[in-house]
Amino acid sequence: xxxxxxGLLLVLWFGCSNEPKNNTIEINGFAQGTTYHIVYINSxxxxxxxxxxxxxxxxxxxxxxxxxxxxxxxFNNVDSVCEVDKMFMDVFNRSKEVYAETDGAFDPTVAxxxxxxxxxxxxxxxxxxxxxxxxLKFVDFDAITIEKxxxxxxxxxxxxxxxxxxxxxxVDVIANFLADK
Numbered sequence: 001x002x003x004x005x006x007g008l009l010l011v012l013w014f015g016c017s018n019e020p021k022n023n024t025i026e027i028n029g030f031a032q033g034t035t036y037h038i039v040y041i042n043s044x045x046x047x048x049x050x051x052x053x054x055x056x057x058x059x060x061x062x063x064x065x066x067x068x069x070x071x072x073x074x075f076n077n078v079d080s081v082c083e084v085d086k087m088f089m090d091v092f093n094r095s096k097e098v099y100a101e102t103d104g105a106f107d108p109t110v111a112x113x114x115x116x117x118x119x120x121x122x123x124x125x126x127x128x129x130x131x132x133x134x135x136l137k138f139v140d141f142d143a144i145t146i147e148k149x150x151x152x153x154x155x156x157x158x159x160x161x162x163x164x165x166x167x168x169x170x171v172d173v174i175a176n177f178l179a180d181k
Contacts, residue, residue, distance in 0.1 A: 023041065023042055023043065023044070023045035024039060024040075024041055025039070025040055025041070025042055025045065025046070025047055025048075026038070026039045027047065027048070027049040027052065029049065029052075029053055029056070031053070031056035031057075031059075031060065031170075032056065032059070032060060032064065032166070032167060032170065033066060036056075038052065038174065040178050042181065046181070048177070048178065048181060051177065052174055052177065055173055055174060055177060056170065056174075058087070059087060059166070059169070059170050059173065062084075062085050062087040062088050063087060063088065063091060063162050063166045063169070064166075065111065065160075065161055065162075065163065071083075071084050071085060071088050072088065072160055072161075072162060075088075075151055075153075075159075075160060076111065076159040076160060078153070079153070079156040080152060080153050080156060081150050081151065081152050081153070082150070082151050083149055083150055083151075084146065084149055084150070084151045085149070087169075087173075088151070089146055089149065090169065091162050091165055091166060091169050092144075092146055092151070092160075092162075093146075094165060094169070095108050095141070095162065095165055096141070098165070099141050104141070106164070107139055107141045108141060108160050108161055108162050108164065108165070109138065109139050109140055109141045109143075109144065109158055109159065109160060109161075110139055110161060111159035111160060111161035112135040112138045112139070112157075112159060113135055113136075113139065114161050114163075116135055138155070138157050138158055138159070140155065140158060143155050143158055144158055144160070
């Protein structure tokens with residue numbers, strides 16, 4: 001029996017010393033109008049919060065309708081063309097795919113309606129069916145295209161709201177970042 005315990009202790013000692021050290025890292029922060037909590041394992045115990053916060057700021061600077069200096073805000077405020085970045089193009093292209101797959105049920109040009117109902121970046125008072133009917137003419141994702149890195153509105157009053165897809169995109173960006181590390 002003594003021999004069995006000694007052999008078991010030796011196996012455990014060697015087993016533990018040869019395994020890579022796994023450290024669970026938990027980070028929290030504020031982004032996209034809410035909080036986030038991320039848990040990941042990094043064998044070197046590296047904390048990537050600064051890098052993740054930078055990525056989330058970059059996403060907000062591209063896709064947030066609440067950020068008055070973001071690319072999407074700039075696009076929504078111009079009459080026809082706007083230079084866009086890779087993140088905007090990625091989300092725009094994925095939105096076009098979902099738009100096509102849902103026969104138009106998913107349409108990020110609903111920004112005017114979202115605002116009218118009080119859920120958007122502008123709140124309108126006294127929204128009624130007449131107001132909604134008048135805003136429906138500004139829902140037309142087919143009237144926005146991207147050529148190279150230029151987004152083009154074919155009707156000046158169109159606006160985009162990527163909030164229905166941007167959070168999932170953010171998760172994908174962070175997950176890919178962590179996978180690369």
